[in-house]
Amino acid sequence: MNEKVEIEIAKRRLTVEMEGLTPLQIMELARQVQNKLDEAASHNPNTVDTSKLAILAALEMAAELHQLRDAQAMDRDAVETKLSEFALALKSALSQAKR
Numbered sequence: 001m002n003e004k005v006e007i008e009i010a011k012r013r014l015t016v017e018m019e020g021l022t023p024l025q026i027m028e029l030a031r032q033v034q035n036k037l038d039e040a041a042s043h044n045p046n047t048v049d050t051s052k053l054a055i056l057a058a059l060e061m062a063a064e065l066h067q068l069r070d071a072q073a074m075d076r077d078a079v080e081t082k083l084s085e086f087a088l089a090l091k092s093a094l095s096q097a098k099r
Contacts, residue, residue: 009034010050036060 002017007030018026036057037050047053 010037010054033057033061 002019002021003023004015004017005023005026006013006015007027008014009030016026018029021029037053040053040056040060041047044053044056047056
C-alpha cells in the first residue's frame with residue numbers, strides 16, 4: 001500500500017500517493033515540479049495564471065521525457081547492433097577454429 005504524502009506546489013497543499021514511489025521520492029518530484037513552475041514564471045513574467053504556468057511546466061517536462069526516451073531508444077539500438085556484430089564475429093572465429 002502506498003503512503004500518503006503532503007506536498008506543496010505553487011502555494012497549494014496536496015495530499016498525494018503514487019504507486020511505487022517512496023515519500024522522499026514524491027517530495028523530490030514535487031520539488032522538481034515547483035522548479036519547473038518557477039522557471040516557466042521567469043520565462044513568462046507577464047503570465048500570472050498559475051494554471052497556464054503549470055501547463056508550460058508540464059510541456060517542458062514532457063519534452064525532457066521525450067528526449068530521454070529517444071536517447072534511450074538510440075542507446076538500445078546501438079547496443080543491439082554491437083551485440084549482433086559481436087555474435088557474428090564470435091561465430092566466425094568459432095567456425096575458423098574448427099578448421
